[in-house]
Amino acid sequence: MGNKETERAAITHVMALERAAGRDPKDVRTSGLPYDVESPPRLIEVKAFSRSARSVPFPLEHRQVLAAKANPEHYYLYVVDNLADHDGAEVGVRILHGEVLLAMIERTQPQVTYWPTFKASEYDQAERLQ
Structure with a gap:
């Protein structure tokens, strides 16, 4: 299972759990918000x-x-x-929020990561090893 498939499966699973809990989740991954699912009152x-x-x-x-x-x-x-568990029996969801999430953040040393876009023209012109 690739990264996109893994993410899609996770979002689908979370949306189903949120519906089962009586909330109305919406996938907002493409909206530019700092979370993936809006499930009032939760921002997930x-x-x-x-x-x-x-x-x-x-x-x-x-x-x-x-x-x-x-x-x-x-x-x-x-x-x-x-x-990756093929029958889904082992899929688990751990929920972090409030003081627990804040404590995890506070004990973490931030790191800067650059995510340059590999433009098509740069990709096409880059040296290629075979």
Whole structure:
């Protein structure tokens, strides 16, 4: 399962769980918000893992950290793991928010990461090893 498939499976799983809990979730990944699912009153950032997320670091963007700090009551982080399990029996969701999420953020050393776009013309002209 690739990254896009893993993320899609996680979002689908979270949306189903939110509906089962009586909330009305909306996938807002393409809206530019610092979270993936809006499920009032929850604002949910989803982190997806094909295997176990136990003891594994995960990235939070600066804007996600700011959103969690600004709204700790409603900002949630859902860690969905074991998505590669073919029958879905082992898929798990761990929910982090409030003081627990804030404590995790506070003990983390921020790192700057650059995400340059590999433009088509640059890709086409780049040296290629075969």
